[in-house]
Amino acid sequence: xxxxxxxxxxxxxxxxxxxxxxxxxxxxxxxxxxxxxxxxxxxxxxxxxxxxxxxxxxxxxxxxxxxxxxxxxxxxxxxxxxxxxxxxxxxxxxxxxxxxxxxxxxxxxxxxxxxxxxxxxxxxxxxxxxxxxxxxxxxxxxxxxxxxxxxxxxxxxxxxxx
Numbered sequence: 114x115x116x117x118x119x120x121x122x123x124x125x126x127x128x129x130x131x132x133x134x135x136x137x138x139x140x141x142x143x144x145x146x147x148x149x150x151x152x153x154x155x156x157x158x159x160x161x162x163x164x165x166x167x168x169x170x171x172x173x174x175x176x177x178x179x180x181x182x183x184x185x186x187x188x189x190x191x192x193x194x195x196x197x198x199x200x201x202x203x204x205x206x207x208x209x210x211x212x213x214x215x216x217x218x219x220x221x222x223x224x225x226x227x228x229x230x231x232x233x234x235x236x237x238x239x240x241x242x243x244x245x246x247x248x249x250x251x252x253x254x255x256x257x258x259x260x261x262x263x264x265x266x267x268x269x270x271x272x273x274x275x
Contacts, residue, residue, distance in 0.1 A: 118223075119266040122256035128202060128230060129264075134272040137203050142211060146196050146204070150211045153219070161224075161243045162188045163212075182249070185242035186227075193237040202230065205237040210269040212241060223267040227251065230262040 121129065142150065152164040158175045167188050178184040193201045193208070209226045216224040223244035228237050244267055256263050264270070 118268040119264065119270065120253055120256060121264045122259055122262065124232075124259070124262035125228075125230070125256075125264045128235070128262050132203060132206070132272075136200075137206060140200070140203065140207055142204070142207060143196055146208050147211075149191075150208070150215050153215060160184050160188075161220075163241075166191065182242045182245065186240045189242060190238065190240040193239060201237050202228075202235070205239055206270050208239060209241075209266070213267070213269050225249070226266055228264045229259075232260045232262075235262070 141147075149163055149165045154161050155164045155167060156162075157167070158181075160175050160181045162185060170188055173184070173187065175181060175184040178187065193205050197204045205228045209228060213224055213226060225242050225244040227240045229240075230237050251259070251263065251265065253265060256265075
Protein backbone atom coordinates (compact mmCIF):
# COMPACT_ATOMS: atom_id res chain seq x y z
CA UNK A 114 0.00 0.00 0.00
CA UNK A 115 0.98 3.61 -0.25
CA UNK A 116 2.79 5.31 2.61
CA UNK A 117 -0.44 6.60 4.15
CA UNK A 118 -2.14 3.20 3.80
CA UNK A 119 -4.90 4.57 1.57
CA UNK A 120 -5.36 3.59 -2.05
CA UNK A 121 -7.75 5.31 -4.43
CA UNK A 122 -8.43 5.19 -8.11
CA UNK A 123 -8.78 8.20 -10.38
CA UNK A 124 -12.59 8.17 -10.10
CA UNK A 125 -12.44 8.24 -6.28
CA UNK A 126 -9.90 11.07 -6.22
CA UNK A 127 -12.38 13.12 -8.25
CA UNK A 128 -15.03 12.53 -5.57
CA UNK A 129 -12.73 13.15 -2.60
CA UNK A 130 -11.91 16.70 -3.71
CA UNK A 131 -15.63 17.54 -3.55
CA UNK A 132 -15.90 16.64 0.16
CA UNK A 133 -16.60 19.40 2.66
CA UNK A 134 -14.15 18.22 5.36
CA UNK A 135 -15.35 20.83 7.85
CA UNK A 136 -18.87 19.42 7.70
CA UNK A 137 -17.65 15.84 8.15
CA UNK A 138 -16.34 16.71 11.59
CA UNK A 139 -19.74 18.07 12.62
CA UNK A 140 -21.83 15.06 11.58
CA UNK A 141 -22.64 12.07 13.79
CA UNK A 142 -23.56 8.56 12.76
CA UNK A 143 -27.18 7.51 12.87
CA UNK A 144 -28.23 5.16 15.67
CA UNK A 145 -28.11 2.14 13.34
CA UNK A 146 -24.64 2.96 12.00
CA UNK A 147 -23.36 3.69 15.49
CA UNK A 148 -24.70 0.34 16.68
CA UNK A 149 -22.68 -1.47 13.97
CA UNK A 150 -19.57 0.21 15.37
CA UNK A 151 -20.38 -0.07 19.08
CA UNK A 152 -21.39 -3.75 19.01
CA UNK A 153 -17.90 -4.52 17.77
CA UNK A 154 -16.62 -7.73 16.24
CA UNK A 155 -16.76 -11.46 16.66
CA UNK A 156 -14.39 -14.13 15.41
CA UNK A 157 -15.87 -17.04 13.51
CA UNK A 158 -13.57 -19.73 12.09
CA UNK A 159 -10.68 -17.25 11.76
CA UNK A 160 -12.92 -14.59 10.20
CA UNK A 161 -13.54 -11.25 11.85
CA UNK A 162 -17.10 -10.07 11.49
CA UNK A 163 -19.24 -7.18 12.60
CA UNK A 164 -21.35 -8.62 15.39
CA UNK A 165 -24.42 -6.66 14.24
CA UNK A 166 -24.05 -7.41 10.52
CA UNK A 167 -23.40 -11.09 11.24
CA UNK A 168 -26.67 -11.25 13.18
CA UNK A 169 -28.47 -10.66 9.86
CA UNK A 170 -26.85 -13.61 8.09
CA UNK A 171 -25.88 -16.22 10.68
CA UNK A 172 -27.00 -19.06 8.43
CA UNK A 173 -23.95 -18.44 6.22
CA UNK A 174 -20.71 -20.26 6.87
CA UNK A 175 -17.14 -19.55 5.79
CA UNK A 176 -17.21 -23.01 4.18
CA UNK A 177 -19.51 -21.58 1.49
CA UNK A 178 -16.90 -19.03 0.39
CA UNK A 179 -13.61 -19.09 -1.50
CA UNK A 180 -11.60 -17.73 1.43
CA UNK A 181 -11.83 -15.75 4.67
CA UNK A 182 -11.82 -12.39 2.89
CA UNK A 183 -14.76 -13.41 0.70
CA UNK A 184 -16.78 -14.40 3.77
CA UNK A 185 -15.81 -11.26 5.68
CA UNK A 186 -16.72 -9.02 2.73
CA UNK A 187 -20.05 -10.81 2.35
CA UNK A 188 -20.98 -10.29 6.01
CA UNK A 189 -19.23 -6.94 6.57
CA UNK A 190 -20.95 -5.17 3.70
CA UNK A 191 -23.79 -2.70 3.37
CA UNK A 192 -25.17 0.11 1.24
CA UNK A 193 -25.00 3.49 2.94
CA UNK A 194 -28.33 4.57 1.42
CA UNK A 195 -29.99 1.92 3.61
CA UNK A 196 -28.92 3.97 6.65
CA UNK A 197 -28.96 7.66 5.68
CA UNK A 198 -30.99 9.80 3.30
CA UNK A 199 -28.37 12.39 2.40
CA UNK A 200 -24.60 12.97 2.15
CA UNK A 201 -24.03 9.26 1.60
CA UNK A 202 -20.34 9.54 0.75
CA UNK A 203 -19.60 11.79 3.73
CA UNK A 204 -21.34 9.35 6.08
CA UNK A 205 -19.32 6.53 4.51
CA UNK A 206 -16.14 8.34 5.51
CA UNK A 207 -17.44 8.99 9.03
CA UNK A 208 -18.47 5.34 9.40
CA UNK A 209 -15.16 4.06 8.01
CA UNK A 210 -13.19 6.22 10.42
CA UNK A 211 -15.34 5.06 13.33
CA UNK A 212 -15.03 1.35 12.51
CA UNK A 213 -11.25 1.65 12.02
CA UNK A 214 -10.93 3.48 15.34
CA UNK A 215 -13.02 0.80 17.12
CA UNK A 216 -10.97 -1.99 15.50
CA UNK A 217 -7.65 -0.39 16.48
CA UNK A 218 -8.76 -0.19 20.13
CA UNK A 219 -9.02 -3.99 20.20
CA UNK A 220 -6.71 -5.52 17.58
CA UNK A 221 -3.11 -5.16 16.43
CA UNK A 222 -3.74 -6.47 12.91
CA UNK A 223 -5.07 -4.01 10.34
CA UNK A 224 -8.66 -3.77 9.15
CA UNK A 225 -9.03 -3.09 5.43
CA UNK A 226 -12.00 -0.82 4.71
CA UNK A 227 -13.29 -0.46 1.16
CA UNK A 228 -15.65 2.25 -0.04
CA UNK A 229 -16.91 1.87 -3.59
CA UNK A 230 -19.30 4.24 -5.32
CA UNK A 231 -21.84 2.93 -7.80
CA UNK A 232 -20.73 4.01 -11.27
CA UNK A 233 -24.14 5.55 -12.07
CA UNK A 234 -25.70 6.72 -8.78
CA UNK A 235 -22.46 7.28 -6.80
CA UNK A 236 -24.18 5.61 -3.81
CA UNK A 237 -21.55 3.98 -1.57
CA UNK A 238 -21.11 0.39 -0.56
CA UNK A 239 -18.82 -0.29 2.39
CA UNK A 240 -16.99 -3.56 2.98
CA UNK A 241 -14.32 -4.43 5.50
CA UNK A 242 -12.06 -7.38 6.20
CA UNK A 243 -8.91 -8.33 8.04
CA UNK A 244 -5.84 -7.27 6.05
CA UNK A 245 -4.02 -10.48 5.14
CA UNK A 246 -0.62 -10.75 3.44
CA UNK A 247 -0.88 -11.75 -0.19
CA UNK A 248 -4.71 -11.68 -0.25
CA UNK A 249 -7.13 -8.89 -1.10
CA UNK A 250 -10.75 -8.36 -2.09
CA UNK A 251 -9.80 -6.20 -5.08
CA UNK A 252 -6.76 -5.97 -7.31
CA UNK A 253 -5.09 -3.20 -5.33
CA UNK A 254 -2.46 -2.68 -8.04
CA UNK A 255 -5.02 -2.01 -10.76
CA UNK A 256 -7.82 0.04 -9.16
CA UNK A 257 -8.03 2.37 -12.16
CA UNK A 258 -9.43 -0.55 -14.18
CA UNK A 259 -12.59 -0.41 -12.05
CA UNK A 260 -15.65 1.40 -13.41
CA UNK A 261 -16.48 2.39 -9.83
CA UNK A 262 -14.76 4.95 -7.65
CA UNK A 263 -12.82 2.90 -5.06
CA UNK A 264 -11.04 3.74 -1.84
CA UNK A 265 -9.18 1.17 0.28
CA UNK A 266 -7.67 2.10 3.63
CA UNK A 267 -6.41 0.71 6.91
CA UNK A 268 -6.15 4.22 8.41
CA UNK A 269 -8.72 6.88 9.16
CA UNK A 270 -9.55 9.00 6.13
CA UNK A 271 -8.53 12.65 6.45
CA UNK A 272 -8.17 15.64 4.17
CA UNK A 273 -4.39 15.26 4.43
CA UNK A 274 -4.62 11.94 2.56
CA UNK A 275 -6.63 13.25 -0.37
